[in-house]
Amino acid sequence: MTRKKENAVILSQKKLAQDIYSMWIQTEAASEAKPGQFISMYTNDGSKLLPRPISICEINKADGSLRVVYRVTGKDTGTEQFSQMKAGDKIPVIGPLGNGFPYEKAEGKKVFLMGGGIGVPPILELAKQMHCEKKQIIIGYRDRETFLEDEFEQNGEVYISTEDGSVGTKGNVMDAIRENGLTADMIYACGPTPMLRAIKAYAQENGIECYISLEERMACGIGACLACVCKSKEKDHHTNVNNKRICKDGPVFLSTEVEL
Amino acid sequence: MNMKVNIAGVEWNNPVTVASGTFGSGAEFAEFVDLNRLGAVTTKGVANIPWEGNPTPRVAETYGGMMNAVGLQNPGIDVFCERDIPFLRQYDTKIIVNVCGKSTEDYCEVVERLADEDVDMLEINISCPNVKAGGIAFGQNPKAAEEITRAVKKYAKQPVIMKLSPNVTSIAEMARAVEAGGADAVSLINTITGMKIDIRRKTFLLANRTGGVSGPAIHPIAVRMVYEAANAVKVPVIGMGGIASAEDAVEMILAGASAVSVGTANFFDPAVTMEIVDGIECYMKEQGFEMISDMVGIVK
Numbered sequence: 001m002t003r004k005k006e007n008a009v010i011l012s013q014k015k016l017a018q019d020i021y022s023m024w025i026q027t028e029a030a031s032e033a034k035p036g037q038f039i040s041m042y043t044n045d046g047s048k049l050l051p052r053p054i055s056i057c058e059i060n061k062a063d064g065s066l067r068v069v070y071r072v073t074g075k076d077t078g079t080e081q082f083s084q085m086k087a088g089d090k091i092p093v094i095g096p097l098g099n100g101f102p103y104e105k106a107e108g109k110k111v112f113l114m115g116g117g118i119g120v121p122p123i124l125e126l127a128k129q130m131h132c133e134k135k136q137i138i139i140g141y142r143d144r145e146t147f148l149e150d151e152f153e154q155n156g157e158v159y160i161s162t163e164d165g166s167v168g169t170k171g172n173v174m175d176a177i178r179e180n181g182l183t184a185d186m187i188y189a190c191g192p193t194p195m196l197r198a199i200k201a202y203a204q205e206n207g208i209e210c211y212i213s214l215e216e217r218m219a220c221g222i223g224a225c226l227a228c229v230c231k232s233k234e235k236d237h238h239t240n241v242n243n244k245r246i247c248k249d250g251p252v253f254l255s256t257e258v259e260l
Numbered sequence: 261m262n263m264k265v266n267i268a269g270v271e272w273n274n275p276v277t278v279a280s281g282t283f284g285s286g287a288e289f290a291e292f293v294d295l296n297r298l299g300a301v302t303t304k305g306v307a308n309i310p311w312e313g314n315p316t317p318r319v320a321e322t323y324g325g326m327m328n329a330v331g332l333q334n335p336g337i338d339v340f341c342e343r344d345i346p347f348l349r350q351y352d353t354k355i356i357v358n359v360c361g362k363s364t365e366d367y368c369e370v371v372e373r374l375a376d377e378d379v380d381m382l383e384i385n386i387s388c389p390n391v392k393a394g395g396i397a398f399g400q401n402p403k404a405a406e407e408i409t410r411a412v413k414k415y416a417k418q419p420v421i422m423k424l425s426p427n428v429t430s431i432a433e434m435a436r437a438v439e440a441g442g443a444d445a446v447s448l449i450n451t452i453t454g455m456k457i458d459i460r461r462k463t464f465l466l467a468n469r470t471g472g473v474s475g476p477a478i479h480p481i482a483v484r485m486v487y488e489a490a491n492a493v494k495v496p497v498i499g500m501g502g503i504a505s506a507e508d509a510v511e512m513i514l515a516g517a518s519a520v521s522v523g524t525a526n527f528f529d530p531a532v533t534m535e536i537v538d539g540i541e542c543y544m545k546e547q548g549f550e551m552i553s554d555m556v557g558i559v560k
Contacts (some may be wrong), residue, residue, distance in 0.1 A: 002291055003291045047324050048528070049321070049324065049325065049475060050321045166542030216317065217319050219326060219475055222288045223284070225281070225319070225328070225330065225527065227318045228316070229313070229333070238335075239310075240310045240336055241310045241334060241335070242312065243312060243314075248288070252353070256273055
């Protein structure tokens with residue numbers, strides 16, 4: 001019995017782009033957090049009871065705070081309620097949860113750090129903590145409503161793609177790689193499933209070690225309810241079937257161990 | 261004052277257990293909860309062989325609750341016996357194994373396999389709305405429910421709890437049917453079948469199309485059904501359905517439940533069961549109850 005749901009204190013809240021918000025919270029979860037892990041955030045509204053799993057964008061161990069950058073998914077949603085909260089408000093959280101990116105494996109490697117849409121934020125802390133030979137950050141957005149790109153600039157070479165071509169390469173992160181003639185021998189990625197599917201295929205074709213962070217609707221967030229599973233290539237040791245729990249065994253997986 | 265309860269000859273330290281499927285086999289929750297302080301741990305349903313469960317999405321939030329169609333994914337009875345029973349036995353709590361199956365033979369195979377295992381009670385799930393065969397097929401027809409109860413009782417060495425579905429016309433009739441089949445206790449309610457549609461994508465939110473609705477939103481329905489079942493049978497009733505606080509648990513006990521299961525609320529706060537155990541104790545002190553049994557079904 002070492003963990004609990006905790007009332008974190010909101011330190012700041014800022015809108016970064018259309019529907020994208022950044023929140024710093026004071027939380028015990030900061031002390032053990034790693035890039036690629038997530039926290040469960042709860043509303044204070046009795047009609048919206050399930051936790052919202054939100055990836056960790058930045059970790060400040062010195063002052064015990066975490067940054068989350070999240071998307072408001074619609075009107076009257078839990079994330080909309082989060083966006084209306086102010087500095088000083090309390091927000092119930094549990095974390096850190098999940099496994100995180102194995103960033104130490106990047107030592108001496110030429111790396112792609114790839115994020116798409118609301119999969120961009122967890123790549124920031126990863127970029128900050130990673131020591132590697134060459135750090136190429138490729139981030140994709142829908143349109144000119146981009147976010148966090150200035151902070152990425154301080155942590156590596158940044159390439160941007162937008163679906164409508166308003167900033168950087170027109171298309172997706174794979175198009176940005178091709179257009180800029182980039183190569184790597186290690187990949188870390190987070191984003192929508194079609195993007196991860198393309199990256200997984202690219203990594204496989206080129207024999208590149210690749211770690212992807214998956215997303216699925218969750219209930220408990222701690223590995224008990226078996227809601228957020230993904231298909232695994234081999235029989236999983238815990239579930240004894242070809243399913244892995246994204247919240248507990250992931251959200252980060254070696255691309256070859258899961259099927260998308 | 262005494263929190264102990266006796267359910268079909270098994271003495272629990274207190275009347276609080278967890279609803280099957282919301283707590284795994286306890287290992288994930290052990291970081292948040294002192295398992296010694298639960299009257300019993302009810303495990304996630306286990307079948308004779310491993311089940312992969314349904315496609316995702318398997319869950320959706322609903323107003324004041326949620327909906328699931330996990331589809332009874334489980335590692336099968338062999339892994340369960342090797343791994344989960346020894347884990348739970350480390351704690352001073354009773355072990356209730358929830359059993360699922362697709363046919364009478366499946367259920368009986370698991371029950372027979374458990375006969376010589378160190379577990380305290382069996383809960384037979386004849387009420388899961390999310391699997392195509394078995395499950396609820398046995399739980400919506402009184403005759404089928406009575407027959408499967410009689411069948412598993414032949415193999416069972418532990419007391420048998422039959423878990424009932426709310427998706428029936430008369431819960432009293434179903435409770436009487438399983439009692440006639442030899443059930444040592446009944447538990448209710450399982451989830452209520454529901455559906456949620458994503459109006460933007462114009463499709464079902466769950467891959468399974470339908471799912472079981474649970475959580476605080478269904479609590480009054482559960483209280484009513486526990487009341488009706490408790491007044492229909494002599495065997496003890498384990499009440500569940502939307503319990504999220506000690507007050508909810510007490511309400512269920514006053515309606516006729518001899519013990520209570522906390523389900524969906526474990527997802528909102530993994531430590532909620534501890535608050536509920538403490539809260540029931542406070543209520544008893546405040547109201548001058550000496551024993552849980554003094555409270556059971558006193559609202560007539």
